[in-house]
Amino acid sequence: MKRLTYLIIGCLLLMFTQAAAQVSFVFLPEVQGRTMDGLFQARIAGPASQRMVASLRITVTAAKEGQVVTIKTKPFEVKPGVNPLPPGLIAGAGINFGNGKIAAVVRQSGFFTEGDYEYCFELVDENGHSGESLAMQCFDYYLQPFSPLILTSPADEDAICDKRPSLYWQPLLPAVPGMQYRLILTELKQGQAKAEALRYNFPVINQQYINMPMLFFPPSARALEEGHEYVWQVTAYRGDMILVNSEMWSFKVKCEDSAKPVTPESFRDIKDLEKGNFYVARGKVMFALQNIYAKTTLQYHITGITDPKKAIKKLPEVKLEHGNNHVVIDISENRAFVDGYYYQLTVKLPDGEEKQLRFLYKSETE
Incomplete structure (x- = not known):
């Protein structure tokens, strides 16, 4: 009888060990490690054939001052396959900040400053409130702030004669693997705010998957019209996460003075x-x-x-x-x-x- 009991316990421990070994985390510190909200864009690769109830413990430490923040979520279900974290999970989470300067900035702004960080994700078993660790994985990354995404040509409030202009901007630094740009250009009507035009007007150009800091005017887009004003903006993104937006610049198409002499x-x-x-x-x-x-x-x-x-x-x-x-x-x-x-x-x-x-x-x- 004892031999049977030991066998059952051994099988359960083996199943637990296999389940824990099958759990991993998908996290991109260069993108998602920049903000508190970004931490919750991590994904959990759960066991192939087993559901579990677990909570998530996230610990971020900085090389210069130790603990920056520790987060413990409420229990949630982890299904087989890759799981995004449930929406609203951060709202009910317990959050404890450290006592250093970096922690103070993160508490106030939600953004991590430049520095050398370790991001640790631990899945904690909540089946029967056992509290045992199912899996833990850490990611090290030296975080550098993004440079501003600055438009260069056409210049803001410029008047140009080209009705199919090429558009240029400065590349975003530091570069992020898989990063792409999106450009929106639309007409700016009289008395209309730039943000309103970009949001509600039908775009002349709405181009995604741009790999270079420039865009030749798409052949399929209609030419710009003489005497009209336009507004444009560029967004850098990776996957479904926006990294940074540029300013909104406007320009007019005006050809009468295109040959004015240099003074x-x-x-x-x-x-x-x-x-x-x-x-x-x-x-x-x-x-x-x-x-x-x-x-x-x-x-x-x-x-x-x-x-x-x-x-x-x-x-x-x-x-x-x-x-x-x-x-x-x-x-x-x-x-x-x-x-x-x-x-x-x-x-x-x-x-x-x-x-x-x-x-x-x-x-x-x-």
């Missing part, structure tokens, strides 16, 4: 341009600078950002006069420049100070 007002000081992100150079790089010294030759060079290995040679010589200079560097005939590629101009000013200007090259014929 001194067309030039911006290089010190102002340096503070921006990407300047759009349509065949020429133009800027203003002040030379308080005698006449001299401008010292500058250009390097590639999109293709750093590509050498940029045979740049035109630029003479500087004493006083205010309106500099035009004509690169339209230089075959080293590729339409839609990013470059960096480094200028050594007459006083020895260096200024760097990043620009997006677009051909004049576009």
Whole structure:
């Protein structure tokens, strides 16, 4: 009889061990580890042929200060296969924050700051209130904040003549494997807010699955109309999770003044341009600078950002006069420049100070 009892207990322990071994967690710390809500987007891969009732314990620790937050959910059913966590599970969960600075920020904002984190997920058996651990899995990740998703061209509130323009923006950093972009462009009617237009107006472009920080105007989309104003926004996402949204920029299609001559007002000081992100150079790089010294030759060079290995040679010589200079560097005939590629101009000013200007090259014929 004892031998039978031991056999039954052994079989139960084996079944429990096999069930625990079959449970794992699907969690992407580079995406889901950025916010408190993101932690609840983890999935549980349950045993192949067994249902169970369990609770989830999530512990996040930071290398610099230890425990950041511990979360214990209410019991829920884990079915065979991959299980998303039940909606609203965070609402009834017990949440305990640590005492450090990172924990204070997470408590107030719901966002994790930059740092080295360990995310541990533990499934706790709630069948008969045993409280035993069914499975535990930890993920280590150094979390860096995303750079802003910044639009570059067409510029905000610009007037352009191109009725099928290409659209450009800065890539999101750090890069996330599997990340893609979505772009929405729609007409902005008079008196309408940008957010309202993007949400309710029928889009001219609603393109998903974009892998590069640019979009050529889709051939299937109707051309933009002269005299109309448009608004556009880009979203970076991975799977069903939005990573970040860009600002909403608007521009008008206006062709009457497209051939207006270049005037001194067309030039911006290089010190102002340096503070921006990407300047759009349509065949020429133009800027203003002040030379308080005698006449001299401008010292500058250009390097590639999109293709750093590509050498940029045979740049035109630029003479500087004493006083205010309106500099035009004509690169339209230089075959080293590729339409839609990013470059960096480094200028050594007459006083020895260096200024760097990043620009997006677009051909004049576009």
